[in-house]
Amino acid sequence: MQMRPSYEQAFEILKKYNKEDFHIRHAEVVSGVMRYFAKEYDPENEEFWAVVGLLHDIDFELYPEEHCVKAVDILKENDIDEDIIHGVISHAYGICEGANTAPEHIMEKILFATDELTGLIGAVAIMRPSKSVSDLELKSVKKKFKTPKFAAGCSRDTIRQGAENLGWELDELMQRTIDAMKSLTDKMDI
Numbered sequence: 001m002q003m004r005p006s007y008e009q010a011f012e013i014l015k016k017y018n019k020e021d022f023h024i025r026h027a028e029v030v031s032g033v034m035r036y037f038a039k040e041y042d043p044e045n046e047e048f049w050a051v052v053g054l055l056h057d058i059d060f061e062l063y064p065e066e067h068c069v070k071a072v073d074i075l076k077e078n079d080i081d082e083d084i085i086h087g088v089i090s091h092a093y094g095i096c097e098g099a100n101t102a103p104e105h106i107m108e109k110i111l112f113a114t115d116e117l118t119g120l121i122g123a124v125a126i127m128r129p130s131k132s133v134s135d136l137e138l139k140s141v142k143k144k145f146k147t148p149k150f151a152a153g154c155s156r157d158t159i160r161q162g163a164e165n166l167g168w169e170l171d172e173l174m175q176r177t178i179d180a181m182k183s184l185t186d187k188m189d190i
Helices: 007-017 019-040 043-055 068-079 082-090 106-125 138-145 158-168 170-182
Strands: none
Touching: 007 019, 007 043, 007 082, 019 043, 019 138, 019 170, 043 082, 043 106, 068 082, 082 106, 106 138, 106 158, 106 170, 138 170
């Protein structure tokens, strides 16, 4: 019997496969960003969006070379609903070998667009005196976006493709993601 786990249940599943604070923290930030966007685009499914965000990298710590391929097995082993699996694996479409599920739903497109961007924004934030997104401005993110060696693991091409998939300008995607991350600062240090 497949299930749509609650946020708390999904967090317990996440912790079974992720031990590093960095990966757990990234999952929480992406989940919070997804919840933020759900309030605008799909408020009745806010927790669903948050759960997909929380589980999106479930396999990355243990299987980085098989990212979003092993996720299918892990999520099926945990009886996770196919809609969640589709959302999780679609965020790596065209990026990871074997990730052949394209983002279709607005939720999946937002996850694809914001996953890498949250990493870049977080890296910019920790370089600031405040070490926070609370006072972060778009111009700071844009400047670092143009510096390929800064947070080199955050794919600029993926971020650009994500904006295009959503039909948003890159600046709009960046600003809206900054705003989403700012909304989390009362719940966690970012």
